Amino acid sequence: MNINDLNTGVENTWCPGCGNFGLLTAFKQAVVELVDEGFKLKDFVMVSGIGCHAKIVDYVKLNSFYSLHGRTLSPATGIKLANPDLKVVAFAGDGDALGEGIAHTIFAAKRNSDITLVLHDNRIYGLTTGQFTPTSPKGFKGRSTPQGSVEEPLNAVELMLASGATFVARGFTGNILQLKELFKQAIKHNGFSFVDVLQPCFTFYNTLAVYQKDCYDLLDKNHDVTDFDDAMRFAREWNYEDGKKIPTGIFYDVEKPSFEEQELKGKNLKDEKVASVSDFLKSRM
Amino acid sequence: MAELSVLIGGKAGDGVKLGSNIIARLFNRLGYNVFVYEDYPSLVRGGHNFAVVRASDKHVSANSSVVDVLIALNQETVEKHAQNIKDEGLVIFDSDVVKTDMISGVGRIGVPLSKIARDNGLPLIVRNIISFGVLAKLLGVDFSVVEDSIRAAVSKKVEENINVARIGFDTIETKKKIPKLDNALKPLITGNEAVALGAVKAGLKAYVAYPMTPASSILHVLAKFQDDFGIAAIHPENEIAVATMAEGLSFAGVRSMVGTSGGGFALMSESLSFAGMAELPVVFVLSQRPGPATGVPTYTAQADLFFSLFTGQGEFPRIVLAPGDADQAFFLSGFALNLAWKFQVPVILLIDKHLSESTFSASFDENEVKVAEAVLWDKQGEFKRYSFSDDGVSPIAFPGDAEAVVKASSYEHDESGITVENPKAIVEMVSKRLKKRDSIVSFVDDGEVETVRTFGKADSDVVLVAWGSTVGVVKEVGELLGLKVVQPLFLEPFPLRKIKQAIGDAKRIICVEVNATGQLASLLQNNGIKVNNVLLKFDGRPFFIDELKSKVEGLVR
Numbered sequence: 001m002n003i004n005d006l007n008t009g010v011e012n013t014w015c016p017g018c019g020n021f022g023l024l025t026a027f028k029q030a031v032v033e034l035v036d037e038g039f040k041l042k043d044f045v046m047v048s049g050i051g052c053h054a055k056i057v058d059y060v061k062l063n064s065f066y067s068l069h070g071r072t073l074s075p076a077t078g079i080k081l082a083n084p085d086l087k088v089v090a091f092a093g094d095g096d097a098l099g100e101g102i103a104h105t106i107f108a109a110k111r112n113s114d115i116t117l118v119l120h121d122n123r124i125y126g127l128t129t130g131q132f133t134p135t136s137p138k139g140f141k142g143r144s145t146p147q148g149s150v151e152e153p154l155n156a157v158e159l160m161l162a163s164g165a166t167f168v169a170r171g172f173t174g175n176i177l178q179l180k181e182l183f184k185q186a187i188k189h190n191g192f193s194f195v196d197v198l199q200p201c202f203t204f205y206n207t208l209a210v211y212q213k214d215c216y217d218l219l220d221k222n223h224d225v226t227d228f229d230d231a232m233r234f235a236r237e238w239n240y241e242d243g244k245k246i247p248t249g250i251f252y253d254v255e256k257p258s259f260e261e262q263e264l265k266g267k268n269l270k271d272e273k274v275a276s277v278s279d280f281l282k283s284r285m
Numbered sequence: 286m287a288e289l290s291v292l293i294g295g296k297a298g299d300g301v302k303l304g305s306n307i308i309a310r311l312f313n314r315l316g317y318n319v320f321v322y323e324d325y326p327s328l329v330r331g332g333h334n335f336a337v338v339r340a341s342d343k344h345v346s347a348n349s350s351v352v353d354v355l356i357a358l359n360q361e362t363v364e365k366h367a368q369n370i371k372d373e374g375l376v377i378f379d380s381d382v383v384k385t386d387m388i389s390g391v392g393r394i395g396v397p398l399s400k401i402a403r404d405n406g407l408p409l410i411v412r413n414i415i416s417f418g419v420l421a422k423l424l425g426v427d428f429s430v431v432e433d434s435i436r437a438a439v440s441k442k443v444e445e446n447i448n449v450a451r452i453g454f455d456t457i458e459t460k461k462k463i464p465k466l467d468n469a470l471k472p473l474i475t476g477n478e479a480v481a482l483g484a485v486k487a488g489l490k491a492y493v494a495y496p497m498t499p500a501s502s503i504l505h506v507l508a509k510f511q512d513d514f515g516i517a518a519i520h521p522e523n524e525i526a527v528a529t530m531a532e533g534l535s536f537a538g539v540r541s542m543v544g545t546s547g548g549g550f551a552l553m554s555e556s557l558s559f560a561g562m563a564e565l566p567v568v569f570v571l572s573q574r575p576g577p578a579t580g581v582p583t584y585t586a587q588a589d590l591f592f593s594l595f596t597g598q599g600e601f602p603r604i605v606l607a608p609g610d611a612d613q614a615f616f617l618s619g620f621a622l623n624l625a626w627k628f629q630v631p632v633i634l635l636i637d638k639h640l641s642e643s644t645f646s647a648s649f650d651e652n653e654v655k656v657a658e659a660v661l662w663d664k665q666g667e668f669k670r671y672s673f674s675d676d677g678v679s680p681i682a683f684p685g686d687a688e689a690v691v692k693a694s695s696y697e698h699d700e701s702g703i704t705v706e707n708p709k710a711i712v713e714m715v716s717k718r719l720k721k722r723d724s725i726v727s728f729v730d731d732g733e734v735e736t737v738r739t740f741g742k743a744d745s746d747v748v749l750v751a752w753g754s755t756v757g758v759v760k761e762v763g764e765l766l767g768l769k770v771v772q773p774l775f776l777e778p779f780p781l782r783k784i785k786q787a788i789g790d791a792k793r794i795i796c797v798e799v800n801a802t803g804q805l806a807s808l809l810q811n812n813g814i815k816v817n818n819v820l821l822k823f824d825g826r827p828f829f830i831d832e833l834k835s836k837v838e839g840l841v842r
Contacts, residue, residue: 012705042687045537057692058703063684065536066694066704067529068559078533078541081491081517083685086537107522107533166357264515269490269539272515277482277651280510281472285313285437 001035003028010058017276019122019199019208022173024056027089027118028130029176030183031062034087039187045088046239049096052127052201053120056091070100073108076115080260082269083134087187088115095125098134098154109163112191114258118183119156119196123240124205136205137240157235159192161252168231168252172215173200174208178248185250191258211246214238218249225253287317287342287464290349291420292366294335297328304337304356304413309473309644310434311421312340317468318804319473320345320757321644322827327498327582333361342466346610346645346757350829353461356416356424357383358398367391375460377419379412391755394419394479396456405441405449414439414446418453425462428454441823472647476640476754477502479611479647480570483618484542485514486654491508492543493519493531498582499638500544500572524549527558532565536693538683540622544570547589548579553815554596557631561601561718564671564679566625566632566659568618572639575825584825585638587753590808593633594777600715602722604632605777606731609756611645617774619654626659628721628726635776636798639827640754664688669700673713677720726778736780738772739787745769747841748791750784750816751798752776752805758828759797762837765830773805781812793817795840799827 006028013022035041048054050069057064063086067075072090080088097105097119102184108115123135124142132142132149135156139148160168167189171179179197185237186193198215200208224230238246289312293304302323309319317340326332339348351371357363357378370376374827378385393764396419398412405411414435421431431454432447439446474482481503484492494504501563508518521527524545531541545553550571571593575586590668593605606621608614618634625632662668662682668689672679679700682689692702697714699705705714729736738756741763748769751759756772763770771787773780788794795818796806803819810816822828822837 039319040687042685042689045684047533055704061690063691064485064693064702065533066563066692066696066698066702068555068695071529071556074521074529075533075536077521078491078493078530078535079537079684080533081519082534082537082539083529083683086684104526107526203797216781219803223777263519267515267517267532269515269517272490274488274656275514277485277514279513281474281651283649284472284474284478285310285470 001032003032003214006031006061008059008061011060013055014052015203017202019173019201020053020056020120022176023118023120023179023197023199024059024193025036026176026179027183028060029180030187034184034187039087043086045079045086047072047079047088047090049092051093051125053091053093054097056103070096072096072101072102073104073113073115073117077108077113077229077259080113080115081263084260084264084268089187090115091118094119094121094123094133094135094156095232098156105117106159106163109160109165109192109194111259112164112166112256114191114260116186116193116195119194120199121156121196122199122201122205123207124201126201126204130204155235155239156196157251158232161232161235163250166191166254166256169194169250170196170198170248172198172211172248174212175248178217182250189253191256210242214244214246215248216245216250217240219248225250228252268284287466288340288349290337290339290352290462291354291356292335292337292352292369293356293358294333294362294366296361297325297332297334298330298410299334299358300410300413301334301336301358304417305338307414307434307438308338308419308420309340310437311426312338313470313473313646314430314434315426315463316468317341317630318344318471318646319644320348322348323642325583333365335366344646344648345761347761347830349831351831356418356420357494357738358412358416359383360375363388375423376560377416377423392460394423394457396453401452403443403450407445407449411446411449415449415453418450419457422454422457423460425459432716473644474611474638474647475502475642475644476611476614476636477642478506479614480618480634480636481506482651483566483615483654484622485516486651487619487622488540488656489516489542489622490539491517491519491531492544493521493527493534493541494544494547495520495524495527497546497549499641500546500570501572502642503544503570511661516779524552525556528553528567528569531567532556532560532563535567536567536684540626542570542622544572546572546574547576550589550592550596553597558597558599558601558633559695561597561603562695564629564718565693566629568621568625568632568634570634570636573635574643575823581825583638585754585827586639586800586823586825587755588804588823590635590776590804593635601718602628602630602725603777604630604775605635606632606774607635607753607776608640608774609753609772610640611647612649613774614640615647615649616653623657626724627657629659629681630721630725635753652708662689670702671700671714671717673700673717674722676724677717677816678724722778726838730780730782736773736775737783737787738774740764740770742767742769746792748788748794749837750794750796750805750809755797755799755828758833760828761830762834765834766837766841776808779808779812784814788814795820795837797828797833799823
């Protein structure tokens with residue numbers, strides 16, 4: 001199949017230069033390659049929150065669930081529980097996954113739900129025109145913090161590692177080839193996979209030059225992706241400070257039984273017959 | 286009328302709940318219908334717990350504030366309930382720790398329950414079983430029935446329990462022989478269990494909930510029996526996750542239900558609206574307790590009627606059903622799930638603590654509820670999740686279908702599920718959703734569906750109107766006083782035509798509700814039905830038969 005087969009023909013309304021374009025291309029290319037490798041197109045389900053990022057579901061001809069703001073991972077888990085054959089990819093902004101819906105983000109990782117979270121981490125609220133987010137740096141002057149934010153940013157990679165995610169990676173929309181590979185591996189991973197995608201917001205927070213200058217690939221470090229402490233060390237290498245190197249690539253990748261495997265124990269809910277309740281009723285006599 | 290009520294009271298940890306369960310099973314074995322009212326504070330140890338077990342030859346779902354027999358495991362039970370014992374009633378008490386000298390006019394039966402427990406090397410909690418043996422002998426019941434009841438209710442230390450019941454049984458003589466009736470055993474189930482079972486029979490495959498009294502026992506029973514019932518029972522991080530997870534399950538083709546009380550339902554408001562917008566079939570069980578806010582967690586109220594009708598931003602169709610007892614809860618829970626899938630709308634099953642946690646003699650047949658299939662896509666042409674149709678319902682397909690791309694959305698959308706903002710498209714899709722409300726109205730109120738139930742004297746000039754668990758007591762009072770009783774089973778769409786029909790040309794309408802503002806009365810008035818009197822109670826307790834009877838008599842005599 002061709003990448004253009006995934007187009008819906010819907011007019012794209014992201015700003016020129018938006019990091020979402022690179023992310024969209026990387027995702028579609030990943031899907032094309034996964035289908036070539038035997039994955040079925042009909043089994044992909046995209047889930048999105050609300051924000052600029054979320055328009056992605058309108059632009060890709062795949063099953064999709066355009067959810068509420070902050071609520072991507074709980075329905076994603078529901079979809080996976082309903083049909084374990086589905087490949088469920090949740091797309092969420094940093095406001096979505098780390099602000100409004102942070103409880104769901106932590107718990108999806110904690111329960112190792114077999115879904116993927118793609119974090120559109122532009123560190124700004126774009127659609128609501130420029131407020132600080134949980135990953136904006138301290139001192140950030142947004143429309144809700146004109147005197148500069150007084151809060152430290154949240155390190156999403158560290159948070160996901162601490163919460164129990166079994167696959168943790170970071171990409172950058174300026175490196176589509178690497179991003180596509182990370183998406184493929186995340187989707188193939190059995191268990192909760194997280195990809196932090198650093199992306200500029202061309203209109204409200206253009207970080208492109210910084211990422212182009214400071215990002216490096218963990219592949220160059222001979223990093224053991226099964227070593228949790230090492231993963232944490234790299235995660236803490238950069239917490240949005242200027243002038244520091246930014247690790248990208250896979251931080252952590254280990255196998256553990258997923259939430260759905262353990263909950264369902266081989267059951268497929270859609271195929272279960274309606275049970276008799278007569279034994280239950282007899283026990284109450 | 287053959288009839289007997291027993292109140293057993295003690296502190297939390299005294300085994301009052303198990304005691305009442307075994308007494309209920311005994312009456313079941315004697316051919317009686319039972320109703321068990323549980324009253325307990327929000328704590329794990331201490332406090333004052335009691336349960337009233339009422340046995341009757343009729344089907345009953347209410348109790349009186351007076352009882353025939355009081356079983357006092359502590360002094361507080363005597364202090365709080367001695368005045369509730371009928372003349373010539375009996376009090377069974379632990380003579381080691383309880384004094385009853387101040388009570389007169391009743392038979393006092395002191396048994397050294399604590400000593401018997403200690404002499405047999407058993408913990409004091411077995412006082413509930415010993416007193417049960419005493420009760421059975423007082424009522425002239427064969428010990429074989431005592432033994433059988435214990436075996437049915439207890440799974441641990443069964444022989445020890447039977448032995449101490451025998452000791453209690455042998456301490457006294459029969460005082461008041463209870464007649465045995467010729468009726469078969471019936472299942473004794475709580476309202477919450479009935480809700481769980483009805484949903485299972487309608488094809489429930491996933492129940493998602495965060496613990497909240499008084500809805501929690503739905504989660505407990507479905508989690509415990511999830512393998513037997515072929516379902517998943519999931520307890521996520523909060524009620525927002527609960528509702529949205531259920532919506533994901535439903536989107537992918539699995540019938541799901543959630544359950545909570547008012548506080549949790551408040552958190553689900555946005556998700557409810559989402560289900561309306563995205564046309565996701567989900568059943569929301571809302572078991573009310575007194576609010577606002579945390580309120581009185583383990584007591585009852587009917588104050589969330591308006592909340593269930595109006596919560597959620599925007600305008601979208603919903604269905605609200607209010608069963609009054611376990612039989613209705615079983616049927617309406619199943620119906621709720623089938624209706625959710627038939628019309629692809631959120632359905633709220635509005636119950637309360639008094640229904641959720643009371644125990645009833647159930648007489649439903651499990652085959653009364655069957656799965657009614659949703660309208661599925663016929664695989665002709667391109668699939669559009671929100672395709673326009675005459676009744677507003679779009680034939681459905683699920684992700685994983687090779688020929689369909691399924692796109693659900695919380696944004697306003699076109700037939701394919703793609704975001705739209707132009708005025709014509711908005712009007713079309715809002716109208717499409719609202720057309721479903723018209724379809725629901727014609728299905729439920731114009732059609733054959735039973736949306737309103739009537740009891741009592743058909744040609745009475747006075748009509749008592751009640752909803753939910755309050756119907757049990759109202760029905761009984763109506764029958765005692767020769768009045769008609771009308772119960773709407775549906776609250777949205779409001780079954781106006783059938784309510785008017787049921788009221789007929791009655792001259793006086795009295796609304797009975799467990800809330801402080803008379804919400805059903807307002808709903809009736811807003812629909813042009815004049816309500817003459819409103820009887821309200823909002824102290825966390827249900828109306829009791831004697832109490833309501835004298836209030837109604839005060840109005841109509």
